[in-house]
Amino acid sequence: xxxxxxIQTAFxxxxxxxxxxxxxxxxxxxxxxxxxxxxxxRETQLIWPKLPKEFFEEPEDLFxxxxxxxxxxxxxLETDPKLAxxxxxxx
Numbered sequence: 134x135x136x137x138x139x140i141q142t143a144f145x146x147x148x149x150x151x152x153x154x155x156x157x158x159x160x161x162x163x164x165x166x167x168x169x170x171x172x173x174x175r176e177t178q179l180i181w182p183k184l185p186k187e188f189f190e191e192p193e194d195l196f197x198x199x200x201x202x203x204x205x206x207x208x209x210l211e212t213d214p215k216l217a218x219x220x221x222x223x224x
Contacts, residue, residue, distance in 0.1 A: 154168065154169065204220075205220055
């Protein structure tokens with residue numbers, strides 16, 4: 134969470150929910166604001182998918198998709214110069 138500037142905002146909550154939030158924050162020895170911020174940070178964090186190690190045969194394959202998508206046919210490469218150029222980059 135760090136020391137970034139905060140923006141004051143307001144939410145409308147059911148009284149029973151607000152009471153539970155206050156109790157949980159107190160139990161955790163946090164202010165209501167700190168507790169709510171902690172919960173919202175956890176629930177909205179970006180989670181990047183992880184690929185299994187076996188996905189890449191070699192480390193340099195990270196940006197090489199040739200082994201992971203179907204290869205174009207010879208006819209496709211002969212009739213589509215743009216595809217042939219892209220396909221042959223790094224070959």
